[in-house]
Amino acid sequence: MSESDGPGLSLGQQYAATMPSARVHGVGDMRVDQVPVPEVGPRDVLVRISATGVCGSDLGYVAAGGLGGGAPLIEPLPIGHEFAGIVEKVGEQVSGIRPGQRCAVNPDAGLIGGGGPAGAFAPFILIPDARAGADICPIPDSLPLEKAALAEPLSVGLHGVNIGRVQPGDKVVILGAGPIGLCTIICLRRRGVEDILVADLSDARLERARQLGAAVMVNPSREPLVEAVGKAHGTGERFGMPYVGSDVIIDAAGAQPPLAELLDVAKFRARIVIVALHKKPMPINLWKMMANEFSISGSIATDREDEFNECLQMLASGDIDVDPLISHRVEFAQLDEAFRIAADTDASAKVIVTFPQTA
CATH class of the missing domain: 3.40.50.720 (NAD(P)-binding Rossmann-like Domain)
Structure with missing residues (x-):
């Protein structure tokens, strides 16, 4: 498959060369920094993020000033690992994945939002060496993207x-x-x-x-x-x-x-x-x-490709009502508020951060 942009416009025309990304800089210090929009290599996929859940791990990383365990934070830590979106751009050597495809992303391989170079509290994320069904997991049109983010x-x-x-x-x-x-x-x-x-x-x-x-x-x-x-x-x-x-x-x-x-x-x-x-x-x-x-x-839940896809199938089937799990939806522009709500254990369950979608 040849490298392809989103519908009708080049990447440069669709958005600027930088984007906001939430990163931990120290104890209690989460900032939304401007970082370069990732460049897509021949085996990579760029995903436009639609929804990202706030996890207790994210709150813990902010509170600890990093991954915890006493390891010093050498550089800012990108966070966010429960997410779904739409494939924006596909490298020429990637097979089985196409621009415009709706998907949830299994964060395991790249340690997304957990020590790797990318986090999902950002409008775009690069999935290196992307594999269809293992990292990029297609979802049907009937499954809302905010619910697909619950697969993680x-x-x-x-x-x-x-x-x-x-x-x-x-x-x-x-x-x-x-x-x-x-x-x-x-x-x-x-x-x-x-x-x-x-x-x-x-x-x-x-x-x-x-x-x-x-x-x-x-x-x-x-x-x-x-x-x-x-x-x-x-x-x-x-x-x-x-x-x-x-x-x-x-x-x-x-x-x-x-x-x-x-x-x-x-x-x-x-x-x-x-x-x-x-x-x-x-x-x-x-x-x-x-x-x-x-x-x-x-039970730390790594190497869970089969379980991740099973959960997506469960969500797509609609057999189990998961609506009570989502307590709040907060726009990315109000990320601090999303984290404040998620930290209130009486008031919240799963807080979903949403991103504006453009053609």
Whole structure:
């Protein structure tokens, strides 16, 4: 395929040589800088971004002044990795992708918005060495681009579900009803799981969990967590130790106390999946882990091409209502406001940043 511009106009005629891009410069310091519009090489694709979701990771990068972990920030860090848009320009050696194609982009290969050279809080993004269906994932006209941007967080939830080997008849606990917890509910319901208990300290978030299909909502500030889980999933005793009947526990909260409570009563061969980011080490009773043969697995959701495309297919099918997941839509010109809203866990779920579309 030969290199091609968008309809009727050259790139230079359609927009200036620079564009705004959100980048982290230090602790609490996010700026919208002017950067060059990327040049398209023979194996690259330029995407005009339509919608980008604000992720908790984005908030964390701003708060930490970088990727975290103590690594110093050598140069500004572009952020934004949950996005969808329209193919603007295609390199001459790229096959299976054409200008004007609507798509969601899997950010894994280029570490987009997570340490790589590009982020999706910008009008355009370059996808190097672009592969159809792996990086650039076409979507049907019937799927709104803002919903296609949900494929990334949904695939995080789906990866955790797969790590936990969840089956339709399982009894599942989700700790945390933030965006990833809510995405996990959607993926569980898609798999046919009905017995889902969600715990969170925010009643507003629990209401979103109910709307998305959770069966039991628990606010541990009002009701003891272990008691509530035992009431919903049953209880028993093994080696003189009490347990609750949950088959799978998915931690999407990153708070030690509730996780520790449930580890203390995990049943024989329960599967525990850690999706959340824990900022501090926590002790684990290895005797109980040995005696009850429960497993603890991490889930970081990389190398998830199949899961990303499965989530796009789910979104396109319309079988699961994801509308309660999107709480706000904010224009890119008001990016600071979008981040302020996303940081308010009671008021928001998934905040979508939208970009003006031109012919």
